[in-house]
Amino acid sequence: MYGKFLVEGDKAVRELLHSSFKIDAIYGLSDWISIHSSPHITVHMVSENELLQLSTHDKPDQVIAIADIPLQDENAIVGQELYIACDQLNDPGNAGTIIRIADWFGIKTVIFSAGSVDVYNPKVVSAAKGSLFRVKVIYEDLKTLFNNNKELAVIGAAMDGENIYQTKLPAIGILLIGNEANGISDDLYSFLSQKISIPSYGHAESLNAGVATGIIISEWKRQNS
């Protein structure tokens, strides 16, 4: 299914229907179809067994849609905003969580490096809880991105970074999130205009990438709202 992706479950499909994404087809149980009508989209009635065969889950939830992966918006980076960029982010759950965080905090665009997880993989779609239909996602070489947007501050977490509660975060810029195991790549480290850290009061070596993103963006918004 080149250029297409699966959207699974009642809630996600309903959010998809309210988005600008192009939908190819919807496969639903008769009960689902009797409640939800979509005049412009073909809805195929399927049995529970057929739904199970289409699904990546053991217990599919009523309906599955096939949608087009949107074309990448080459003009998504317009300056004057706050962005999240992910460097080699591998875990589908983290990618979905970060897109959901962006949606919550009104961040319009999330950039993933080419080596990151495919956000149209069903696990990311599921973890993003519909936010994938509202947040712009682009794949871009991050060196190129930083070189082309030198007016934007690049902020990243580092062991020797300043305490986020005591440092001033700029109103706009790019938050760079590193790989789950290795952090920010050596060749991107030199682009950081500000190194920050979330103070630790205990013994964990690190925080989950999604949680760290949430805490930093929350503090960012607190300071600038």
Place this chain on the structure above:
Amino acid sequence: MYGKFLVEGDKAVRELLHSSFKIDAIYGLSDWISIHSSPHITVHMVSENELLQLSTHDKPDQVIAIADIPLQDENAIVGQELYIACDQLNDPGNAGTIIRIADWFGIKTVIFSAGSVDVYNPKVVSAAKGSLFRVKVIYEDLKTLFNNNKELAVIGAAMDGENIYQTKLPAIGILLIGNEANGISDDLYSFLSQKISIPSYGHAESLNAGVATGIIISEWKRQNS
């Protein structure tokens, strides 16, 4: 394996070895054993195939240990601290993430309601990244907990809660995290002494339970450190 749990992978097993948990046995590849010695614990040499049979992963990482589930500390709630309590938390990833957050922020005890996920399930152990060996976990009926600790403020997220950036969070108390789909149970809602919310600037309906916990605890620590 009643009363036992699996700890998988090099890093987690090394953290287990540095903990006070009782270890029954360790099963490692010869390469792992040649580097790591544990004078007081039986280390069995296994082949890659044998490791794969013991593991819950497709690509097990060098070593697996079997440890005893610790007895519940009935005196874990001593007042004068900050606690996290989870009401019917279902997702193993969220449970592990919350235990890791507790460890990062120096919270010594996380309480789970009886209907929550089993934290000794391999997915939670994996998501907790060793923090399970440092943070005290107890299972408790939350109504009983709140009734027995009336001196502790109970803080929870609610739709109509006060903006966390603008409200004063107390130095000590219990942060109550609700179920992923249904939030805080009706019969616990009346115990909330303070309702808070993380301001939304976008369109996501909610944040992931682990991320919300991280944001609230971070703000809590910022205000009280």
